[in-house]
Amino acid sequence: xxxxxxxxxxxxxxxxxxxxxxxxxxxxxxxxxxxxxxxxxxxxxxxxxxxxxxxxxxxxxxxxxxxxxxxxxxxxxxxxxxxxxxxxxxxxxxxxxxxxxxxxxxxxxxxxxxxxxxxxxxxxxxxxxxxxxxxxxxxxxxxxxxxxxxxxxxxxxxxxxxxxxxxxxxxxxxxxxxxxxxxxxxxxxxxxxxxxxxxxxxxxxxxxxxxxxxxxxxxxxxxxxxxxxxxx
Amino acid sequence: xxxxxxxxxxxxxxxxxxxxxxxxxxxxxxxxxxxxxxxxxxxxxxxxxxxxxxxxxxxxxxxxxxxxxxxxxxxxxxxxxxxxxxxxxxxxxxxxxxxxxxxxxxxxxxxxxxxxxxxxxxxxxxxxxxxxxxxxxxxxxxxxxxxxxxxxxxxxxxxxxxxxxxxxxxxxxxxxxxxxxxxxxxxxxxxxxxxxxxxxxxxxxxxxxxxxxxxxxxxxxxxxxxxxxxxx
Amino acid sequence: xxxxxxxxxxxxxxxxxxxxxxxxxxxxxxxxxxxxxxxxxxxxxxxxxxxxxxxxxxxxxxxxxxxxxxxxxxxxxxxxxxxxxxxxxxxxxxxxxxxxxxxxxxxxxxxxxxxxxxxxxxxxxxxxxxxxxxxxxxxxxxxxxxxxxxxxxxxxxxxxxxxxxxxxxxxxxxxxxxxxxxxxxxxxxxxxxxxxxxxxxxxxxxxxxxxxxxxxxxxxxxxxxxxxx
Amino acid sequence: xxxxxxxxxxxxxxxxxxxxxxxxxxxxxxxxxxxxxxxxxxxxxxxxxxxxxxxxxxxxxxxxxxxxxxxxxxxxxxxxxxxxxxxxxxxxxxxxxxxxxxxxxxxxxxxxxxxxxxxxxxxxxxxxxxxxxxxxxxxxxxxxxxxxxxxxxxxxxxxxxxxxxxxxxxxxxxxxxxxxxxxxxxxxxxxxxxxxxxxxxxxxxxxxxxxxxxxxxxxxxxxxxxxxx
Numbered sequence: 001x002x003x004x005x006x007x008x009x010x011x012x013x014x015x016x017x018x019x020x021x022x023x024x025x026x027x028x029x030x031x032x033x034x035x036x037x038x039x040x041x042x043x044x045x046x047x048x049x050x051x052x053x054x055x056x057x058x059x060x061x062x063x064x065x066x067x068x069x070x071x072x073x074x075x076x077x078x079x080x081x082x083x084x085x086x087x088x089x090x091x092x093x094x095x096x097x098x099x100x101x102x103x104x105x106x107x108x109x110x111x112x113x114x115x116x117x118x119x120x121x122x123x124x125x126x127x128x129x130x131x132x133x134x135x136x137x138x139x140x141x142x143x144x145x146x147x148x149x150x151x152x153x154x155x156x157x158x159x160x161x162x163x164x165x166x167x168x169x170x171x172x173x174x175x176x177x178x179x180x181x182x183x184x185x186x187x188x189x190x191x192x193x194x195x196x197x198x199x200x201x202x203x204x205x206x207x208x209x210x211x212x213x214x215x216x217x218x219x220x221x222x223x224x225x226x227x228x229x230x231x232x
Numbered sequence: 233x234x235x236x237x238x239x240x241x242x243x244x245x246x247x248x249x250x251x252x253x254x255x256x257x258x259x260x261x262x263x264x265x266x267x268x269x270x271x272x273x274x275x276x277x278x279x280x281x282x283x284x285x286x287x288x289x290x291x292x293x294x295x296x297x298x299x300x301x302x303x304x305x306x307x308x309x310x311x312x313x314x315x316x317x318x319x320x321x322x323x324x325x326x327x328x329x330x331x332x333x334x335x336x337x338x339x340x341x342x343x344x345x346x347x348x349x350x351x352x353x354x355x356x357x358x359x360x361x362x363x364x365x366x367x368x369x370x371x372x373x374x375x376x377x378x379x380x381x382x383x384x385x386x387x388x389x390x391x392x393x394x395x396x397x398x399x400x401x402x403x404x405x406x407x408x409x410x411x412x413x414x415x416x417x418x419x420x421x422x423x424x425x426x427x428x429x430x431x432x433x434x435x436x437x438x439x440x441x442x443x444x445x446x447x448x449x450x451x452x453x454x455x456x457x458x459x460x461x462x463x464x
Numbered sequence: 465x466x467x468x469x470x471x472x473x474x475x476x477x478x479x480x481x482x483x484x485x486x487x488x489x490x491x492x493x494x495x496x497x498x499x500x501x502x503x504x505x506x507x508x509x510x511x512x513x514x515x516x517x518x519x520x521x522x523x524x525x526x527x528x529x530x531x532x533x534x535x536x537x538x539x540x541x542x543x544x545x546x547x548x549x550x551x552x553x554x555x556x557x558x559x560x561x562x563x564x565x566x567x568x569x570x571x572x573x574x575x576x577x578x579x580x581x582x583x584x585x586x587x588x589x590x591x592x593x594x595x596x597x598x599x600x601x602x603x604x605x606x607x608x609x610x611x612x613x614x615x616x617x618x619x620x621x622x623x624x625x626x627x628x629x630x631x632x633x634x635x636x637x638x639x640x641x642x643x644x645x646x647x648x649x650x651x652x653x654x655x656x657x658x659x660x661x662x663x664x665x666x667x668x669x670x671x672x673x674x675x676x677x678x679x680x681x682x683x684x685x686x687x688x689x690x691x692x693x
Numbered sequence: 694x695x696x697x698x699x700x701x702x703x704x705x706x707x708x709x710x711x712x713x714x715x716x717x718x719x720x721x722x723x724x725x726x727x728x729x730x731x732x733x734x735x736x737x738x739x740x741x742x743x744x745x746x747x748x749x750x751x752x753x754x755x756x757x758x759x760x761x762x763x764x765x766x767x768x769x770x771x772x773x774x775x776x777x778x779x780x781x782x783x784x785x786x787x788x789x790x791x792x793x794x795x796x797x798x799x800x801x802x803x804x805x806x807x808x809x810x811x812x813x814x815x816x817x818x819x820x821x822x823x824x825x826x827x828x829x830x831x832x833x834x835x836x837x838x839x840x841x842x843x844x845x846x847x848x849x850x851x852x853x854x855x856x857x858x859x860x861x862x863x864x865x866x867x868x869x870x871x872x873x874x875x876x877x878x879x880x881x882x883x884x885x886x887x888x889x890x891x892x893x894x895x896x897x898x899x900x901x902x903x904x905x906x907x908x909x910x911x912x913x914x915x916x917x918x919x920x921x922x
Contacts, residue, residue: 002734092587108347116783118369119376137350176548180549210774260741260764311816311817323816334821346558399543402775405758407778412778435544442515443515
């Protein structure tokens, strides 16, 4: 029998070594695997390279890891979000590296890794500061920039429902980066709001098939993330 | 008010000119827009370039169009399917052009067009006969082949449910090429088994958002396609 | 007279055709949806995987899993859809959205747009701005015509790093509606009480005057909210 | 003795570990799923957008919207999923499937595979064969050891156009189980009643003999179906 469930976030992240590269899903709170990150923070793991759209907020989850000085590099599209004070302090002191990637290029580079591609040409950023040093090519009269796939050792994601096979279903705006990140890491660890029996997610409703998911942890939502309307 | 519905397949395909390039969804019968093709056949449209996984079967839909000599070119991965007698006869007489593309590369080239990319590097076919004449590149120690996006003037697709905004939901194995093709044509025309009111497809269950769909025709399933178990 | 922020948004809303698929940036653009007339059906897109987004959620009805690209709690309208970032940016980059309404720091006469790096800013961030600038058919800018210090923002050439070259199609400001054409900027409308010369005086790039150039038809207020003052 | 087609499929089934994600090609590979023991949970993939596929549908229970890559009506097991061609080939090309079980016309000592162009064939077709050959971690070939005319199919070098270079990891035939290693082919097992020399006699490529090389442990029949004859 296949059983990808883990009893706790602590057990699920126990194998993450110092120096690991971690993709981190979520956009704002929806789909943010905050409890996995908090477990990693408690464990003391350091020297991490994080791939995420923003730079965390406050002193919880990614914000907390950054505040504790555990991050050596951030690959992000929008690290200047107002709450990302911890990152911004470190960045201005030169204590953390930043790779700035346009949001769509970030998603596409992650998808390319998961889809086994060697890279792609995107029009986004051609001729701008963010294309400096990158190969460009005119294809059918338009200028494109070459972008390489972006992989990670781990992907931390959060879904609404999951089963022991690793099948996941998201809710409303939770899908965001979680679906592509699940495909692009050596090991994908999912935090789920609800654990359902196999067959509990209709095959039509599986957003991320279990083939992409290695570990599933069922954990009640963080108190900060109170469900106001009822879940589906 | 947005209303993308058309009363009949004849009206929906009336604007397709001779010489058009048409993407054709479906893999086997599931998701095959056979009634749209039959309407095109009745209209007498000719000199068509078709992009489809196979080469049709028998003398209905794509098989019928080919038998009637309306196709100048086929881009496909598997035109040697046993039923594709009409195509095979024409091909052996040199009366139709064939561009043979591995199935995954076909799907990915169509997706690249829909996603606004200029092309991508795929490992598939590197060093084989199907990569001859194509640019190749070693990236991180592996050989890749450069593939360009594949667009069309029209995409003909079939879904199970649709609404007047063009939102579509498929059933079981109907999704296949339909979802990427909907994104890669100047005009996407969908044949749907059921027309539902706006809101009748839950936002979680929309597989192809209406932004990708221009015309929707509600038409009972072809008699050959009898539903044996009940639909969802 | 000048248009207020609501006035600029109102003027944009008048021009969005029925059936548009629109991404609204932060700031003035977000107000646009408030001024759509009920005869038009328009679908709003959010980068984080939403099409058919409704207004901001009323207090007490927020759904914690439903935020827009600005992290505000929002609602859905019937006929909407959820999807992931990959498909969301296929919609943007692939040219499927019809309109991107953005704020700007500078726009040049050739349509160059600069809106991602502010002069004093120390931590850069680009978000989805470049994807929108490069991908969407109609990039419409909303902004004040000049800076706080009265300096023109519509320039012969941008001085800040570009978001996208030659991408802006229209500029909606508190003073004017300007179209970007292959021959340069074309003044289409000016705020009530101004004239073309007054607009040109606050614009560094040269303006051609449309043959039917006229004063904007914007009411002074709607439901008590001033549109022009 | 030789293994039957069912015997080859049985031998493959013995080697598939619990938790595998497997794509089965047309022919002998499709029979593999019949010989899995209930202690193993294995998910079968079909190129046209299915994971967790069950057996072929019983007559009268077919669902017209549910076919496999061979266009047969199939069923679903609990825990399966439907998706589109794009995600389906991401699974293949991205290395997510653990096993691809394919038929072959020729295999070379270095793992080169030829299975897409038959010698006499006039209309070519490749389908998903190349994507599987290039993308999946474990490409396992099932075939008869020699052609109808008795010619070896395991060659020093393929003569037919390649499906993929150096992709085959194991070869399961009616005569042998051979592993492809960086040092060439390694004979692991031979059919009951044969010996390594008899296998080499029908194999063009040189075989090394595994230190634990032994006769296959395959019953003569299961539920009345002969596995070896």
